[in-house]
Amino acid sequence: MDTAREKGNVVAFLGPKASYTHQATLQKFGDQNFHIVPMTSIDDVFAAVQAGSATHGVVPFENSSNGPVLFTLDLFADADKRHPDIVVEAEIYLPVHHCLVGQRAAKALHTAKATDAPSLSQVREDLDTSPVVSGAATPTQTAPQPARPRVQPLHSIKHIQHVHSHPQAWGQCKAFLTAYLKQAEKHDVSSTSRAAEIVATDSTGVSAAVSSKLAAELNGLDVLAEGIEDTQGNSTRFFVLRRRQDVEGHVNASSTEGVNGPVANAHDDQAQLFKSLISFTVDHAEPGALADSLAVFKKHGLNLTSINTRPSGARPWNYVFFVELMGRKRGDGDGGKVNVALDELGRVVKTYRWLGSWEKMTKD
Amino acid sequence: MDTAREKGNVVAFLGPKASYTHQATLQKFGDQNFHIVPMTSIDDVFAAVQAGSATHGVVPFENSSNGPVLFTLDLFADADKRHPDIVVEAEIYLPVHHCLVGQRAAKALHTAKATDAPSLSQVREDLDTSPVVSGAATPTQTAPQPARPRVQPLHSIKHIQHVHSHPQAWGQCKAFLTAYLKQAEKHDVSSTSRAAEIVATDSTGVSAAVSSKLAAELNGLDVLAEGIEDTQGNSTRFFVLRRRQDVEGHVNASSTEGVNGPVANAHDDQAQLFKSLISFTVDHAEPGALADSLAVFKKHGLNLTSINTRPSGARPWNYVFFVELMGRKRGDGDGGKVNVALDELGRVVKTYRWLGSWEKMTKD
Incomplete structure (x- = not known):
């Protein structure tokens, strides 16, 4: 490890240990x-890579059911211009299996203190009744046919009065x-693994966390239910962050005429193998400015895969737009489709930023 | 009020009383x-309007600093097809001034019980020191120049150990x-006004809420700091929901040839006075589908003012897109620009939905 540090291969990830980001990091950099x-926050990961104290950063970007991580998008928007050099170098998909973790009722009864009388009687009541509750959500006007959960608890969870997790x-x-x-x-707490830590300190046993199985193991907790996520195939996409100058070195090198020229051309034909992230702002006073910007990508045959909008932070009701598209930027002046589109984009928008190009990974 | 209810003019809003949505509702429907x-949730407001138990609904849609309310967007996405008839009929802008509300330290000392010893000593310590803390955030690597708050506390808040509010x-x-x-x-609690209610029940006085001044008044709390929001001009936009059939009645009536024909034409020239919300899904397997959809709006000269993406709920990594544009849909077959664009959109997307047209309000 010291050798790794000496060689400068430091990967900063959103902690704490056993977080989903940690798992994604191990999947990619586990040697x-x-x-x-x-690191304690996504912000800290960006800062470490920007400052060069880490060569790589790993942050969550998007969940398949829940959408983008707004905090990460806002850091890419970079209203305060603190991360001018941050680009995405790779993506990592990680299947997410949430567990309900805590103490089993019998164990909770054993460890509960005399001063925790209400919890204790609650626990006793649990032991007298069926091991699990019904699992049928009451139909309401709002949800006449509430979705049935995919799994049942493994143990009684009727003693659980508090649940901690990431929003x-x-x-x-x-x-x-x-x-x-x-x-x-x-x-709400800062991470699913922090939630497990908190639950481990609750001697009354009436708290549980929604977190990973790994977090349960690390904190000596029981898995009360496993795979409690709504959607089968629920997964989270993470981005690997680098400094622009480190990545552009590669890009320039690989596009040098005569060395990798043919390879670069081959890559251009294989736009579907790469993705790029671009942010831009438009003049809100100018009608059609957003449509004109998006038309640039269409003109150059670049397939947009997602669009997001965030407040720019500059003025109320001003936005920064993010587009993700198939294709990659190559070395400066290399004339790839993305390069040409970016040049043209610069003429119709107020500001824009290339936020990285990377090889597309499979989603599951 | 009973007369109003008999006449069927029932407005469901996201409560509880004193919420910002309540204030927006009073601003628009205060007679x-x-x-x-x-209602207790945004979901309940949608359901009440869909079921016809309310003629109007008011829900928060977007904050100028914080972006869209994702829960509202997801209800418009309507993955479960529970709100097929919901459309937006109007928008309301409300300036948001957050306050820190709770009990002043002296008062907290007076009301704290003997059993709350740690809190009590904390409060005593506060009284021995300066009335306010410094207000200077410590510069860190992450935030070398942390933003200075716009206001100072009105009273000491060093005794505050817990803060409750909406995320x-x-x-x-x-x-x-x-x-x-x-x-x-x-x-995190369900609303800023619920936060104030919770704080009002804390006899130790070490809790505070971020909520409105009105919520402080209704709960007998002190305003410890006023206008604590980061951005001057912070405001929230709310949508008034109706059932489609109720709104389309209007639209059809006003576009009847010979009666309101000239007026309708005049409106078409005044597209900048109206806004529309449209959602659509595309075939993710088809390259360029998103760009093709957006190109339709440009072709018809419709100015897009915002774009949002949310998971569709149908399959992982499938999205529903929302566009807001200047202009309005008129009666069926009326041939307005928005109508023509929607017809054309139907030919390039998988599904689409017109979610309402309304008169544009000023932002402040």
Whole structure:
């Protein structure tokens, strides 16, 4: 590891340990050549890569059920111009299997203190009744046919009064939480693994966390239910961050005429193998400015795969737009489709930024 | 009020009382002709309008600093097809001034119970020191020049250990919270007014809420700081929901040839006075499908003002797109620009939905 650090291969990821980002990081950088360092916020990961204290950063970008991670998008928008050099170098897909983790009722009864009388009686009541609750959410006017959860609890969870997790997890486990934990109080914390840590410190046993199985193991907790996410195939996409100058070195090198020229041309024909992320702002006073910007990509046959809008941070009701498209930017002046489109984009928008090109990974 | 209810003018809004949505509702429907009813979720507002138990619904759609309300977007996406008839009939802009509300330190000392010893000593310590903390956030690598909050607390807030609010409020008050309440634990609750209710029940006085001044008044709390939002001119846009059949009646009537024909033509020339919301899905297997869809709007000279993307809910990594544009749909077969564009859009997308046209309001 020290060798890795000396060689400068430091990967900063959104921690703490056992977070989904940690798992994604291990999937990509899980060998001895990288020194892997947890950071406390997505912001810290961006800052570490920008400052050069890490060569790589790994941050969550988008969940298949819940949409983009707004905090990451806002850091790419970079209203404060703190990360001018950050680009995406790669993407990582990680299947997400949420678990409900905590203490089993019998164990909770054993460890509960005398001062925790209400919890204790609650736990006793649980032990007298069926091991699991019904799993049928009550139909309401709002949800006449509530979605049935995909799994049942492995153990009784009637003693659970508090559930801790990252806000994104609530949206991903709606059916299970509605069916089994509607009355429990939800507490937002900074990560799913932090949630497991908090639950491990609760001696009354009435708290649970929505987190990974790995987090349960690391914190000595029981898995009370496994795979509680609504959608089968739920996965999260992570981005590997680099400094622009480090990546452009590669791009320039690989497009040098005579060395990799033919390869570069081959890549151009294989636009479907690469993706790029671009942000831009338009003059809101000019009608059609957004449509004109998007028309540039169409003109050059670049297939847009997603569009996102965030407040620009500059003035109220001003936006920064993000497009992701198939294809990649090549070395300066290389004349690839993305390069030409970016040049043209620059003439119709107020500002724009190339935020990286990378090889497309499969989604599952 | 009963007369209003008999006449069928029932407005469902996202409650509870004193919520920002309540204030927006009063701004638009604040006379005797409407019976105003709080609902517990945005979902419930959609359901009440769809079911016809309310003639109008008011929901938050977008904040100038924080972006769209994702939950509202997802209800418009309507993956479960529960709200096929919901359209937007009007928009309301409301300036948002967040306050930190709770109990002043002296008062908290007075009301704190003997059993709350740690809180009590904390409060005493506060009284011995300066009335406010510094307001200077510590520069870090992440934020070398942290934004300075726009206001100072009106009273000491050093006794505050817990802050409750709606998740959107954290993003809107970053500078103040970072400068003055970095160590306080943040608790997400369903609304800013619910946060104030919770704080009112905390006899130790160490809790505060980020909410409106009105919520402080209704709950007998002190305003500890006023206008703590980051951006001057922070405002939220709300949508008034109707059933499509109720709105289309109007549109058809006003476009009847010979009666309102000239007026309708005049409106067409005044596209800048109206906005429309449209959602659509594309075939993700078809390259360029998204660009083709957007090109339709450009072709007909329709100015896109925003674009949003949300997971479609149908399959992982499938999206529903939302565009907002200047102009309005008129009666069926009326041949307005928006009508023609929608017909054409239908030929390039997988599905689309007109989600309403309404008169543009000013932003401040």
